[in-house]
Amino acid sequence: MTELLRIEGLTVTPQNAPDKLLVNNVSFTLESGKTTCVVGESGSGKSLTALSVMGLLSSQLRLAQGKVIFQGQDLVGISNDELRKIRGGRIGMIFQEPMTSLNPVLTIGKQISETLIVHQGLRGQTLKARIAALLEQVGIPAGRANSYPDELSGGQRQRVMIAMSIACEPAMLIADEPTTALDVTVQAQILALLNELKTRMNMAMLFITHDFGVVADIADDVVVMFRGEIVESGPVAEVLHNPQHPYTRALLACVPDAEGKRPLKPIDYAWLNEEAAA
Amino acid sequence: MSDIILSARHLTKSYKQRSGRFGLGATLVKALDDVSLDLKQGSTLAVVGESGSGKSTLARCLLQLLPLDGGEVLFQGQDLAKLSGSALREQRRFLQMVFQDPFASLNPRMRVGQIVGEGLLIHQLGTQDERHDKVVRMLQRVGLSEADMQKYPHQFSGGQRQRIGIARALVLEPRVVVCDEPVSALDVSIQAQILLLLKELQEEMALSYLFISHDLRVVRHIADEVAVMYQGKLIEQGGVESIYDAPAQEYTRNLLQSIPGRRALAA
Ligand SMILES: Nc1ncnc2c1ncn2[C@@H]1O[C@H](COP(=O)(O)OP(=O)(O)OP(=O)(O)O)[C@@H](O)[C@H]1O
Ligand SMILES: Nc1ncnc2c1ncn2[C@@H]1O[C@H](COP(=O)(O)OP(=O)(O)OP(=O)(O)O)[C@@H](O)[C@H]1O
Numbered sequence A: 001m002t003e004l005l006r007i008e009g010l011t012v013t014p015q016n017a018p019d020k021l022l023v024n025n026v027s028f029t030l031e032s033g034k035t036t037c038v039v040g041e042s043g044s045g046k047s048l049t050a051l052s053v054m055g056l057l058s059s060q061l062r063l064a065q066g067k068v069i070f071q072g073q074d075l076v077g078i079s080n081d082e083l084r085k086i087r088g089g090r091i092g093m094i095f096q097e098p099m100t101s102l103n104p105v106l107t108i109g110k111q112i113s114e115t116l117i118v119h120q121g122l123r124g125q126t127l128k129a130r131i132a133a134l135l136e137q138v139g140i141p142a143g144r145a146n147s148y149p150d151e152l153s154g155g156q157r158q159r160v161m162i163a164m165s166i167a168c169e170p171a172m173l174i175a176d177e178p179t180t181a182l183d184v185t186v187q188a189q190i191l192a193l194l195n196e197l198k199t200r201m202n203m204a205m206l207f208i209t210h211d212f213g214v215v216a217d218i219a220d221d222v223v224v225m226f227r228g229e230i231v232e233s234g235p236v237a238e239v240l241h242n243p244q245h246p247y248t249r250a251l252l253a254c255v256p257d258a259e260g261k262r263p264l265k266p267i268d269y270a271w272l273n274e275e276a277a278a
Numbered sequence B: 001m002s003d004i005i006l007s008a009r010h011l012t013k014s015y016k017q018r019s020g021r022f023g024l025g026a027t028l029v030k031a032l033d034d035v036s037l038d039l040k041q042g043s044t045l046a047v048v049g050e051s052g053s054g055k056s057t058l059a060r061c062l063l064q065l066l067p068l069d070g071g072e073v074l075f076q077g078q079d080l081a082k083l084s085g086s087a088l089r090e091q092r093r094f095l096q097m098v099f100q101d102p103f104a105s106l107n108p109r110m111r112v113g114q115i116v117g118e119g120l121l122i123h124q125l126g127t128q129d130e131r132h133d134k135v136v137r138m139l140q141r142v143g144l145s146e147a148d149m150q151k152y153p154h155q156f157s158g159g160q161r162q163r164i165g166i167a168r169a170l171v172l173e174p175r176v177v178v179c180d181e182p183v184s185a186l187d188v189s190i191q192a193q194i195l196l197l198l199k200e201l202q203e204e205m206a207l208s209y210l211f212i213s214h215d216l217r218v219v220r221h222i223a224d225e226v227a228v229m230y231q232g233k234l235i236e237q238g239g240v241e242s243i244y245d246a247p248a249q250e251y252t253r254n255l256l257q258s259i260p261g262r263r264a265l266a267a
């Protein structure tokens, strides 16, 4: 039950349009050993929320307000050097596109070793052994350390990304749609792997997705975002089975069910606007 | 037999792939290995399977966009490979395709009016005014407007671009539409809109769909029949209910078990 991360009043605007609230007063907390899913449609501010936490907002954007308290320390306003030490160390990250995130001209072993050298000062045999252990942990034979990214399948590349992100046994993992580009079978494997790592390493996970099916499989808690704001949050069973906000209900009704029993219902934005006004 | 609009018989297709550390060797990948299927008039046949199983290759071979190594494709009983020149062009109009990536599949330098009207022009259908009217009506039907004809693809969202792709295919009044992962790049709210639009248009225009997808939730909603591909082979085929309720193959069961949120969301 230890609180690891507390986000308070996070607000992001474009540099040149301070009235445009891309992320609007977002607050939530993350606990060790638990996964919080951030869900919402495209453009709702999920990625910007994650980027703000890591101090990686693009230069056209501004964190207008808010605190990011990680292990008791506010990450907002600390130096870039300090942030860099935390990222890849105590905070791990995985992004959506495995091919663009891996360097095509370096072997995967080499790429994993970079984090370990920078953050933990490992070398020689210790480094080799650690790389082998990490690869096996994500289900890739240690012998594949000498492979280049294009010699691996999409699912294997995403596993390499996961191996890199957990290399320093981070207290928190931020994953922005890490399985959206993958096949269903591979996706199921990766979700199971992340679940297992979360439990084994007592890691807190911030997991971004727009797929409620994935939420059901991986979340302990859910935060629903719409137009930059949190409209609802709570334990996963509550949000999925007893959604309180009309937007959450509308978003759930868009998800095709595997039984094909429920008719599909796209979101009626005009109706939502009326609800919001009322 | 007459209710089968498109029929594939023993299709085979291999690709040469470079292999070895420096790409000097070559191996043959069987992307289609003796694939046969029938598409019934007015129905939707979904093709599912993991990445690399040969779904897109099948789509392209069915539409004669890629030459086959062996086998034949019969459209309304006619072997398409035996047609050439104007006869083939005439039939091609009735076989259209909607692609996965609405960003990559639209020419960024063309206006939407040109993109949607291009097929009508190529096939010399109607006068200029008639073509213009057709494009306007089609755009309106998919939820866009006449004013959108003057815009470029980058001025639209992902969902709107997919509507443009659908308008481009359907303005030719095709009989068969091959949809290759038409909603995979879209988020759930937009995905639901596009799926409903495809279903409505199918009724209105008596379309037959070959619908490629790896999302079995989507397939459950849109398909009448399902064909399961694995490593270039069609390993199982049947009515959507029988496949979902009583899959015969281990691989199909595995696919169904991988559907995210299957248990938790069923309640
Ligand atoms: N550099 C930028 N300048 C201006 N607006 C931006 C910038 N980056 C993002 N935005 C806008 O901020 C909003 C939120 O973007 P964000 O990337 O957080 O969405 P998201 O919820 O992650 O969506 P998706 O599911 O598509 O990834 C969007 O409307 C987006 O257009
Ligand atoms: N132009 C090509 N040259 C060589 N090999 C190819 C080519 N196109 C496809 N392949 C190979 O043929 C096989 C089938 O590919 P195809 O694109 O048909 O799969 P798919 O089922 O559509 O996969 P996805 O779900 O990833 O789109 C794969 O092994 C692929 O690597």
Ligand SMILES: [Mg+2]
Binding pocket: A046, A047, A048, A176
């Ligand atoms: Mg995002």
Ligand SMILES: [Mg+2]
Binding pocket: B055, B056, B057
């Ligand atoms: Mg494909």
